[in-house]
Amino acid sequence: MASNKDSFGRTLFVVVGLCLICSVLVSTAAVVLKPIQQENKLLDKQKYILEAASLINPKEGKITKKDILSKYEQYVDARLVDLKTGEFVEGDANLYDQRKASRDTETSSIPENDVASIKRVADKAVVYLVRNDEGKLTSVILPVHGYGLWSTMYAFLALEADLNTVQGLVYYDQGETPGLGGEVENPKWKALWKGKQLFDAQGDLAISVTKNPTVASSVHGVDALSGATLTSNGVQHSLEFWLGKEGFASFIAKARNGGLS
Incomplete structure (x- = not known):
């Protein structure tokens, strides 16, 4: 019996x-890798912003980290905006986490007309x-998001300086059905x-995002x-809400x- 107890104890x-x-090991890896993950996440976002503004073209081949960083720093100015007033406010826009802010009741609110099913909107x-x-100002890029069939879809809407003419709509995070809703990322669309x-x-x-060929044209x-x-x-609902x-x-x-100006 003692032997069995010793064996169990060992x-x-x-x-x-x-x-x-x-x-x-897992905790250490998480701490060590977190800054790298955050850097890669920011770099990925900057790449999509540059694509929306037609400053890079993914079809032209591999785009290096150096290309992304240099173009972003040279041409893009990220600013924080108070949505209620439309005024610029102080803060580091490149580090601001709008998704996190929208989950915090202190920095967000429930929209009155939640046509995009976002639940909360950051201030x-x-x-x-x-x-x-x-x-010279050539583009104004707005982050927009809303719910599709299966997921919340996140995109950058790039507008010309008139804030009316679309330069591009680039979806960068969505979980829609591949080959169907996932075609929001199709270059042709x-x-x-x-x-x-x-x-x-x-x-x-x-x-209007429509099946009517006359309207679509x-x-x-x-x-x-x-x-x-x-x-x-x-x-459609994402644009209706965010605009x-x-x-x-x-x-x-x-x-x-x-x-x-």
């Missing part, structure tokens, strides 16, 4: 010891101002957005994704009145 000691060692958002070598206008002559939101229309009605609706009064409407109004 086994338990080994198991506990291994668990402790593994826990230490502040990031906008990206893109200027050319002469310092993304190309449909270039040159479209969001607002009509009266200033009302007019952009107009300056305010984009052809809906085939076989992915709910995902297409999600794109509306609880999104960037105040900022857009101020920008059009010289707020970016």
